[in-house]
Amino acid sequence: MTTTAGTETVGAIGDTRLGELRERATRIREHVADMCAGPEGGHLGGAYSAADIMTALYFDVMNLDPDRPDAPERDRFVLSKGHAAVGLYATLAERGYLPVDELATYARPGSRLMGHPVRAVPGVEAATGSLGHGLALGCGFALGARLDGHDSRTFVLMGDGELQEGSVWEAAIGAASLGLDRLVAVVDRNSLQLTGDTDSIAAMEPLADRWRGFGWAVQEADGHDLATLVRALGTTPWEPGRPSVLIARTVKGRGLPFLEGRTACHYVTFSERNHAKARAVLGRSRKEETR
Template identity: 40%
Template structure:
């Protein structure tokens, strides 16, 4: 990945995180999980998928299904930065005059399917992937789940069907931030070893750092991993990424900050970003 491309993605992700923080007031949102997913969504929409504001009805476009719908602030922020959504609509968050609320709604351009009740969109994505294949098309079909969402049996049922029918144009991505709601996954229903579980269900698996754009590029550019199996990418991430004061905290699942707290968090976000960029520059030199 070229340095200019990486810096562009980092700046996009920073602006998306700003949107997430600003949405974390006046009713709040699922801040921690949205921050863990921001880099992934930015990479997919900005550099990987053939989906743009001008081709949303084109049946040959790529498809992304956000099954962990509570990450929708990251999706909204990405849509704003890439021209899918007017920034001013974010001011209508949780207003009855708009559809900008805690989970995706298809009335928002770019949202492929409603989500919120966890575990259902892997099956929806599977159906779309099979339809695309029957039409002789080569669309990428990607569905993002949370790691806690993997407790839902429908996720595994969809993979059994995908494996049985050799649906290799379906990719399931796990945002592995190690929390579900307000508890660590391994303290509730342990998931590890996770990759062998997916392999046992007939998938080809890669595991990467979900905040590293070079690793994201290497993994997604290699799709499909197999000619006869669905692909799975486990993205190890940090809940609350970019804000050290709330990172990896069980109590920062849903946040409703005051306007003063939001401004303080924005300052922290920019301070952390400056520290990260300085560190990377020194490493390159």
């Protein structure tokens, strides 16, 4: 059955904790803005639409230890939309997997922080970026954990444009057939891809029904409501024997009103002026979150 995650602003995590998570998400967006001000720029739009999702996962939901990044009992995260690597690097740095100062080396010669994530970076489970492969990797991680007797979960974050890849649906069939109920997919449903609106390129709706037809337990949520994200993702698996998918309704470029919902934010190389503008906007958000 398809269900919708609750919409109340404050749930089990409470006001103080919610404020902390919101501040953390803003810090992640600040780091991404700084990386996108470098000479190579970066995929800002998809990193911003997913920032709240990654905040909920890394700072509340997932069982992990930055001091033991390869602990066999850890939960695993696969960034299938690997082009949003700047968002993952920012999240890993905030969580303590690498020094925040290292983010300044992004895309520079000799840096391990490449345009797409690689295993050389602590906390990165697999090199990704060839779209459509992440869910299959997640199936492998989830099945491996089950065979090893671990109760860990595997989370896979995908873009909605990525769902145009047939390999996604092959993996979806396999996951349901294997009963991988410790596998959780999250669709960053920001409705935009490089060349325009996703539904004008390839119709996706009714997306929830499609996942349900492939044997998955489905919920939908506001992908920027941290309390709802924590509650929904933290209670997986939703149905015994079925993998779970959360369709997170998001806004590309969320956090910078002058870029939100525009294809222009897909890949950004900030000028000095626009970097300062972005930092000022995010700085005001941080002040409001800490009041």
